[in-house]
Amino acid sequence: MLKLRALVIDDSRVMRNMVMENLKRTGLAEFTFTEASDGRDALRKFNVKKYEIVFVDIHMPHMDGIEFVKNARKKGGTANIPFIMITSEKTIGKMTEASEVGANSFICKPFTTLELRKKLVPIIDRLGKVASSGFFHSLN
Amino acid sequence: MTTMNDCEAFSATHIECLKKSIELTFSFNSKNKLQFSTKNNDSTLWMNEGIVGIISLVGDLSWSVSLGLPKKSAITFAKQFAGFDINYDSEDMDDVTGELINVLAGDIIAKLDAVGTSVYMSLPIVARGNKMGIHVPDRLPKIQLHCTLNGKQFAISLTSGKFHQRRKNRS
Numbered sequence: 001m002l003k004l005r006a007l008v009i010d011d012s013r014v015m016r017n018m019v020m021e022n023l024k025r026t027g028l029a030e031f032t033f034t035e036a037s038d039g040r041d042a043l044r045k046f047n048v049k050k051y052e053i054v055f056v057d058i059h060m061p062h063m064d065g066i067e068f069v070k071n072a073r074k075k076g077g078t079a080n081i082p083f084i085m086i087t088s089e090k091t092i093g094k095m096t097e098a099s100e101v102g103a104n105s106f107i108c109k110p111f112t113t114l115e116l117r118k119k120l121v122p123i124i125d126r127l128g129k130v131a132s133s134g135f136f137h138s139l140n
Numbered sequence: 141m142t143t144m145n146d147c148e149a150f151s152a153t154h155i156e157c158l159k160k161s162i163e164l165t166f167s168f169n170s171k172n173k174l175q176f177s178t179k180n181n182d183s184t185l186w187m188n189e190g191i192v193g194i195i196s197l198v199g200d201l202s203w204s205v206s207l208g209l210p211k212k213s214a215i216t217f218a219k220q221f222a223g224f225d226i227n228y229d230s231e232d233m234d235d236v237t238g239e240l241i242n243v244l245a246g247d248i249i250a251k252l253d254a255v256g257t258s259v260y261m262s263l264p265i266v267a268r269g270n271k272m273g274i275h276v277p278d279r280l281p282k283i284q285l286h287c288t289l290n291g292k293q294f295a296i297s298l299t300s301g302k303f304h305q306r307r308k309n310r311s
Contacts, residue, residue, distance in 0.1 A: 012235045012236070012238065012239050013231075013232060013235055014218075014222050014226065014232050014235045014236045014239060015235075015239055017222070017224070018222055018223060021223065021224070022223075059242065059246070059261070059263065061263060087246070088239075088242050088243040088245070088246025088247065089246045089249065089250075089261075090246060090247070090250040091249060091250050091253040092253065093253070093258075109239070109242075109243045109246070110165070110168040110169075110221060110243055112169070
């Protein structure tokens with residue numbers, strides 16, 4: 001099974017736990033998690049450790065999810081890292097804004113494991129192909 | 141049946157947006173249908189031991205959305221939303237209440253956006269206590285919805301920032 005280091009960013013600890021529990025239940029990969037409570041905290045962690053996938057809330061204090069993605073994408077070598085927005089803000093404007101700064105996909109709160117799984121299948125599939133190409137190995 | 145106070149201040153579309161958003165947020169993971177009920181014309185929504193989440197929407201309109209969860213309902217809806225038990229006296233209960241009002245407000249915004257009304261939301265505020273009242277000034281237009289799902293009750297209060305004009309000629 002594909003092993004993925006995931007960064008889970010949300011100011012709500014309950015939401016972070018929900019995301020992590022649901023990700024484990026999808027059975028799509030073997031995840032190891034790092035948690036961050038806002039964009040600023042996440043950016044610090046993102047800059048010192050390599051992650052294969054990032055789950056990020058939009059509506060957060062200090063630095064919101066869009067600002068985080070914008071800053072994180074400035075770091076080199078992030079093109080193959082999917083940034084998945086997990087959000088209650090589902091207006092076209094917000095989604096467009098997030099896409100423009102580099103978000104790859106959106107999962108709206110509240111969500112079930114099945115909904116999460118459906119959304120992640122193509123993303124994890126692509127990550128599997130990237131992994132087999134040796135890209136993740138080169139990150140270590 | 142839905143009962144409202146000052147409902148003329150809110151369009152039918154607004155009220156429909158609110159009710160659909162409440163259903164999406166609270167009927168999540170439940171097979172039963174949510175019931176809207178009760179009449180409350182007071183400007184204060186009273187609650188015994190419970191927890192309250194408040195969020196502001198600003199932009200084309202100015203609203204405040206409040207969620208009042210009595211203790212037993214808070215425990216039930218927290219588990220339904222999160223998928224695991226959450227102790228009422230824990231910080232996680234404040235957290236999940238903030239998340240519930242956040243999801244509710246986010247869905248209201250999306251529905252308003254779809255009908256051409258653009259608004260942004262604040263971060264949520266959560267308070268808890270005994271014999272709590274959510275009070276809004278008498279002259280502010282408001283809707284108070286009392287909701288029941290699986291025998292558990294909660295209340296949603298929607299307040300508009302626009303004051304009602306006082307009539308000049310009062311008899």
